Amino acid sequence: MQNAKGVNRIARPKLLVDEVIRAIRGMIVEGRVLPGERLSENALANELGVSTTPVREAIALLRKEGLVTVQPQSGTYVFELQPGELEQLCELRFALEPAAIQLALDDPQSGLAASLATIVKKMETAHSENRVQDYLALDTEFHETIIAAANNPYITSAYALISAKMAALRNRLGRDPHHMKKSKREHIEIANAIRERDLSKATRVLVSHIARKEGSYWEHLDPDNPQRLLNFTDTR
Structure with missing residues (x-):
C-alpha cells in the first residue's frame, strides 16, 4: 500500500530498521526528497507506518553513509554537496x-x-x-x-x-x-x-x-x- 507520496508503507518484518533504512535511502537516492530538505522523524514514521524509534535508528545509520546531516537543535536534513x-x-x-x-x-x-x-x-x-x-x-x-x-x-x-x-x-x-x-x-x-x-x-x-x-x-x-x-x- 502506498501513501500520497508514492512511498510503500512497511509491514513489520524482523529487521524493521533495515527496511526503514532502505525506504528512506530510496527516497533520497531517487530524489523524492530534495537536497537540504528537512526530514521529520514523525512524518517519516507516519509515511512508513512505523514508530519513530526505527526511524531514529535509520537516520543515525544513514548519517554514516553521508546521505543526511544532523544539525544540533535544528534537525535532520538531506545532504547537500559541499565544495570540493x-x-x-x-x-x-x-x-x-x-x-x-x-x-x-x-x-x-x-x-x-x-x-x-x-x-x-x-x-x-x-x-x-x-x-x-x-x-x-x-x-x-x-x-x-x-x-x-x-x-x-x-x-x-x-x-x-x-x-x-x-x-x-x-x-x-x-x-x-x-x-x-x-x-x-x-x-x-x-x-x-x-x-x-x-x-x-x-x-x-x-x-x-x-x-x-x-x-x-x-x-x-x-x-x-x-x-x-x-x-x-x-x-x-
Missing part, C-alpha cells in the same frame, strides 16, 4: 574501481565480463526507451558489480561509504541527454575492455568516465577548483 566533495568522492573511486577490475581479471572464476555485458544490454534498452530512472539505476549497478567482483571485503566496505551518495548524485545530476549518451558509450567500452581482458584500456576509460568534464554535470559543482579532476586524469 565531488573530487574527494571521485578520488576514492579512482583508487577502488581500477583495483577491483584488476583483482577480477586475476581471478579465473570471476564472472565480471558476463555480468557487465548483461547490465550494458539493459542500459542500452533503457536508454533507447528513454527510461531515465532505470538507466541511472543500472549505472549504479554497473559500478557496484565491478566492486563486488574484487571479492575483497575491505574494498567493498570502503566503496559502501560512498555508493549511496554516488547513486543519489547520478539521479540528481545525470539526466542531461548529452551526458547520458556519453555515459552509455563509455560503459560499453569499459565492459568490452574487460571482456577482452585489457586492463590498461578498461582503467583508462574508467578513469576518464569518472572524471569527465566536457558536456557533463561536473563543472558547476566545484567552482573553486574546476581543473582538479581534469588534471588528475592527465597525470595518470
Whole structure:
C-alpha cells in the first residue's frame, strides 16, 4: 500500500530498521526528497507506518553513509554537496574501481565480463526507451558489480561509504541527454575492455568516465577548483 507520496508503507518484518533504512535511502537516492530538505522523524514514521524509534535508528545509520546531516537543535536534513566533495568522492573511486577490475581479471572464476555485458544490454534498452530512472539505476549497478567482483571485503566496505551518495548524485545530476549518451558509450567500452581482458584500456576509460568534464554535470559543482579532476586524469 502506498501513501500520497508514492512511498510503500512497511509491514513489520524482523529487521524493521533495515527496511526503514532502505525506504528512506530510496527516497533520497531517487530524489523524492530534495537536497537540504528537512526530514521529520514523525512524518517519516507516519509515511512508513512505523514508530519513530526505527526511524531514529535509520537516520543515525544513514548519517554514516553521508546521505543526511544532523544539525544540533535544528534537525535532520538531506545532504547537500559541499565544495570540493565531488573530487574527494571521485578520488576514492579512482583508487577502488581500477583495483577491483584488476583483482577480477586475476581471478579465473570471476564472472565480471558476463555480468557487465548483461547490465550494458539493459542500459542500452533503457536508454533507447528513454527510461531515465532505470538507466541511472543500472549505472549504479554497473559500478557496484565491478566492486563486488574484487571479492575483497575491505574494498567493498570502503566503496559502501560512498555508493549511496554516488547513486543519489547520478539521479540528481545525470539526466542531461548529452551526458547520458556519453555515459552509455563509455560503459560499453569499459565492459568490452574487460571482456577482452585489457586492463590498461578498461582503467583508462574508467578513469576518464569518472572524471569527465566536457558536456557533463561536473563543472558547476566545484567552482573553486574546476581543473582538479581534469588534471588528475592527465597525470595518470
